[in-house]
Every structure is written in C-alpha cells, then in structure tokens.
Amino acid sequence: MKIYLKIWRQKNKDTKGQLEDHTLDNVSAEMSFLEMLDMLNLKLAKSGERPVEFDHDCREGICGQCGVMINGIAHGPLKNTTTCQLHMRSFKDGDTIYIEPFKAKAFPVIRDLKVDRTGFDDIIAAGGYVSVNTGQAPEANSIPVTHNEAEAAFDSAACIGCGACVATCKNASAALFTSAKISQFTHLPQGKKESAKRTVDMVNRMEELDFGHCTNTEACQIECPQDISVLNIAKMNFEYNKAKLKK
Amino acid sequence: MALTGLFLCFFLIIHLLGNLQLLLPKEEAQLQYNLYSHFLSGNILIKIVSYVLYASILLHTIDAIYLSTKAKKASGETYVKDKRNRASKWYSRQMMLLGTIVFAFLVIHFKDFWYPYKFGSIETDINGNKDLYSLVVVSFQELWYVILYAVAILALGFHLLHGFFSAFRSVGLYHPYYTKIVKTIGIGFAVLMTFGYLIIPFYIFLKL
Numbered sequence: 001m002k003i004y005l006k007i008w009r010q011k012n013k014d015t016k017g018q019l020e021d022h023t024l025d026n027v028s029a030e031m032s033f034l035e036m037l038d039m040l041n042l043k044l045a046k047s048g049e050r051p052v053e054f055d056h057d058c059r060e061g062i063c064g065q066c067g068v069m070i071n072g073i074a075h076g077p078l079k080n081t082t083t084c085q086l087h088m089r090s091f092k093d094g095d096t097i098y099i100e101p102f103k104a105k106a107f108p109v110i111r112d113l114k115v116d117r118t119g120f121d122d123i124i125a126a127g128g129y130v131s132v133n134t135g136q137a138p139e140a141n142s143i144p145v146t147h148n149e150a151e152a153a154f155d156s157a158a159c160i161g162c163g164a165c166v167a168t169c170k171n172a173s174a175a176l177f178t179s180a181k182i183s184q185f186t187h188l189p190q191g192k193k194e195s196a197k198r199t200v201d202m203v204n205r206m207e208e209l210d211f212g213h214c215t216n217t218e219a220c221q222i223e224c225p226q227d228i229s230v231l232n233i234a235k236m237n238f239e240y241n242k243a244k245l246k247k
Numbered sequence: 248m249a250l251t252g253l254f255l256c257f258f259l260i261i262h263l264l265g266n267l268q269l270l271l272p273k274e275e276a277q278l279q280y281n282l283y284s285h286f287l288s289g290n291i292l293i294k295i296v297s298y299v300l301y302a303s304i305l306l307h308t309i310d311a312i313y314l315s316t317k318a319k320k321a322s323g324e325t326y327v328k329d330k331r332n333r334a335s336k337w338y339s340r341q342m343m344l345l346g347t348i349v350f351a352f353l354v355i356h357f358k359d360f361w362y363p364y365k366f367g368s369i370e371t372d373i374n375g376n377k378d379l380y381s382l383v384v385v386s387f388q389e390l391w392y393v394i395l396y397a398v399a400i401l402a403l404g405f406h407l408l409h410g411f412f413s414a415f416r417s418v419g420l421y422h423p424y425y426t427k428i429v430k431t432i433g434i435g436f437a438v439l440m441t442f443g444y445l446i447i448p449f450y451i452f453l454k455l
Binding site: 006019069071072073074098100103104105106107168170171172173210211212213215216217218219220222223230231232233234235237238239240241242 | 314317318320321322323324325326327328329330331333334335336339340342409412413415416417418419420421423426
C-alpha cells in the first residue's frame with residue numbers, strides 16, 4: 001500500500017508544532033500502526049532526519065503507553081482498540097492519515113507525538129492505593145468477595161490510563177480515569193475502608209490540575225480502548241457527595 | 248448544576264400545568280387563568296418558591312459560565328483533524344448554546360409577562376383580577392412571536408434531553424438498571440415538556 005501521512009512535529013513544550021507530510025511505499029496490511037511508524041522512522045534515520053518520537057511499550061494493548069489521535073479519533077477508527085493493536089488493514093492504498101498527539105492543557109506535548117501525562121500520576125498519588133501493610137498473600141477465602149463485586153472491581157481496574165478519555169472529552173475532563181481508579185477499590189473490602197477519604201482526595205486533586213469538568217457527554221467510554229463504563233463517574237459522584245455530606 | 252437543574256425541571260411541570268388552563272374555552276379560561284395568577288402572586292409559600300426559582304436560574308447560569316470557561320482553558324490547542332463528534336450527541340456538546348438561547352428567551356418572557364404583571368398597570372377582568380389572560384392572547388397573535396417561542400422551546404427540549412439524565416448522574420445515580428430507567432424518563436419528560444409548551448402559543452395563534 002501507499003500511505004500519505006500528515007504527522008505532528010513539535011520540538012518541545014515551548015515551540016509551536018505543525019503537520020509534516022511524508023509518504024510511505026510498500027506498507028503491508030499486516031503491519032501494526034506502530035510498525036508503520038517504525039518504518040517511517042527507519043526511513044527518516046537513513047536520510048539523516050530526526051525520527052518521530054512517540055510513546056509505546058508493550059505493543060500488546062495492555063500498558064496504556066501508546067495513544068495518538070488518528071484521523072481525529074483517539075486510537076484510530078476501531079472500537080475498543082489501542083493504537084498498537086490497530087493494523088494497517090484498517091486503511092486502504094492511497095489513504096491520507098492524520099496523526100496528532102493527544103491535546104489537552106493537562107497533557108503538554110514533550111516532543112512530536114509524546115505527551116506528558118504526569119497529571120494522571122498526580123491523581124493516583126493523591127489516594128489511588130490501599131494504605132495498609134498487606135504482608136504475605138492471605139488465604140484466598142478469608143475475606144469473602146462476591147463474584148459480581150470482583151468482576152465489577154476488575155472491570156474498573158481494566159483502565160490502562162492511556163488518556164484517550166481526556167483527549168476525546170470536549171472539556172478535557174479526567175473524570176473517567178479518576179473514577180475507574182476510585183471504583184476499583186470501592187468494590188472490594190480492602191479498599192472500602194478508605195473510600196471516602198480516597199474519593200475526596202483524588203477528586204480534589206483532579207480539580208486542582210488543568211483538567212476540565214465532566215458534563216456527561218459519554219464520549220469517553222465510546223473511545224476508551226478498554227470500554228470503561230461512564231457509570232464509574234456516577235459512582236465517583238455518589239461516593240464524593242456521600243463523603244461531603246457525612247463530614 | 249444538577250440540583251438547580253432538577254429544581255428547574257420540577258418548576259417546568261408546575262408552570263406547564265398552570266398554563267394549560269389557557270387552552271380552556273375563552274370565557275372560562277380568562278376568568279380562571281386570571282384568578283390562578285392572582286392566587287400565585289398573593290400566596291406566601293409561592294413567593295418563597297419563586298425566590299428559590301430566581302436563585303436557581305442565576306446559580307445554574309453562573310455555574311454554566313464557570314464550567315464552560317474551565318473547559319475552554321483545559322482543552323488546549325485544537326486538533327487539525329477532529330472527528331471526536333462521532334462519540335457523542337450534538338446536544339450534549341451544545342448545552343451552553345442551548346442554555347444561552349433559553350436564557351435569552353427567559354429575559355424576553357420575564358419582560359413581556361412577569362414585569363407588566365408585577366410592576367406594570369394592566370386592566371382587570373370582571374372579577375377584579377389583573378387580566379394576564381388577554382395580555383398573553385394578544386402577544387401570541389403575532390407570528391414572529393410564536394416562532395420565537397417555538398425556537399426557544401425546541402432549544403429547551405434538547406437541553407432537557409441531555410440535562411435530565413445528566414443531573415441524576417452528577418448527584419450519583421450509578422446503578423445500571425435505574426440509570427436506564429432515568430434515561431427513558433428523561434426522554435419522555437423532554438418530549439412532553441416540548442410539546443406541552445409548544446401547544447400553547449400555536450393553539451392561541453391559530454384558534455383565538
């Protein structure tokens with residue numbers, strides 16, 4: 001296939017970025033999207049140009065590192081798919097592909113397609129943990145957890161923190177990410193104890209950072225590679241309101 | 248935002264029920280509607296509720312401006328190619344625009360009916376009540392005025408279509424089964440309010 005790329009190039013946080021045109025011949029339909037970018041970078045390196053920088057790690061769809069806007073959609077046209085799991089068979093010969101970084105004030109561009117998602121780490125640091133010394137793994141049945149609760153906790157824990165929700169949201173809200181990270185603990189007895197404090201701390205931290213406010217457009221779930229439910233946001237609101245009323 | 252919105256939804260029901268009296272046969276409607284308006288303006292409980300209403304409108308508006316400003320700041324640079332719209336309904340993204348139309352309408356609505364009734368001098372009917380009925384009927388004889396109402400009420404309808412279920416989410420309704428029910432009720436509520444409020448100006452324009 002012949003593919004025309006319009007790819008975002010930006011030196012650093014302080015400079016202005018712009019789209020740059022590149023053409024790739026002999027792109028195989030079996031290639032993953034990132035392998036296509038590798039191919040571009042090889043071409044650039046051979047001709048002495050600076051390769052395009054982009055985040056990636058596992059390339060198996062589970063780490064949340066990769067994530068770019070492909071033709072104006074976070075992670076590209078397929079549903080529930082990370083950028084690394086998108087393959088070139090989703091495109092046709094002669095297609096033009098726009099590739100831009102996730103854009104939000106809270107996600108400043110470091111270089112090209114690489115963005116700084118430290119904001120997410122800050123939210124986790126505010127309370128996304130269980131603060132007890134767990135010691136060795138306990139006997140599996142000593143703390144009963146129902147199947148439905150375990151499944152619900154796991155559904156929330158499936159969030160890979162890629163940032164597609166923020167990039168998709170018209171308000172650049174981090175509500176889906178924050179709520180998933182709160183809910184994964186709230187469903188389980190180990191996490192329930194600190195639920196009120198955790199929710200208030202994490203929500204307050206999210207509010208302090210440069211993220212916008214959730215207005216329930218539900219776009220985040222549609223473009224989330226893990227299909228994290230927007231009901232996590234409603235649960236977060238419930239826990240937050242409950243904690244505030246109890247105070 | 249959610250609490251003021253839900254209160255305003257509740258007000259919409261009461262306001263519609265009261266104003267449906269305008270659809271009664273002319274002689275009956277005039278006396279009954281004027282009596283109803285007189286009762287509302289004299290009742291202390293209604294007076295308190297009306298102050299809550301004014302406060303709700305203002306707080307809802309201020310909160311909307313705050314959230315929009317925050318969203319604009321947070322969004323950062325725009326995308327060259329932006330297809331994000333595929334993931335959400337247009338009216339859920341345009342709540343501020345729809346709300347602005349409704350607010351502009353409210354200013355006109357207050358100026359034309361609320362202000363003259365409260366502070367202006369309008370004629371009385373045979374029972375000695377202020378004749379708000381005639382003021383309303385005369386206003387709705389103008390086609391442009393009816394169209395203005397129709398546009399505003401359609402904007403309100405779409406505003407409710409998103410706003411109703413969104414308010415429940417914001418207060419924390421997260422159960423999958425009940426959220427589905429609330430979403431369905433929200434659609435019914437938005438449709439009912441839109442048609443209910445549309446009938447009045449069109450009925451008066453065409454029949455009276």
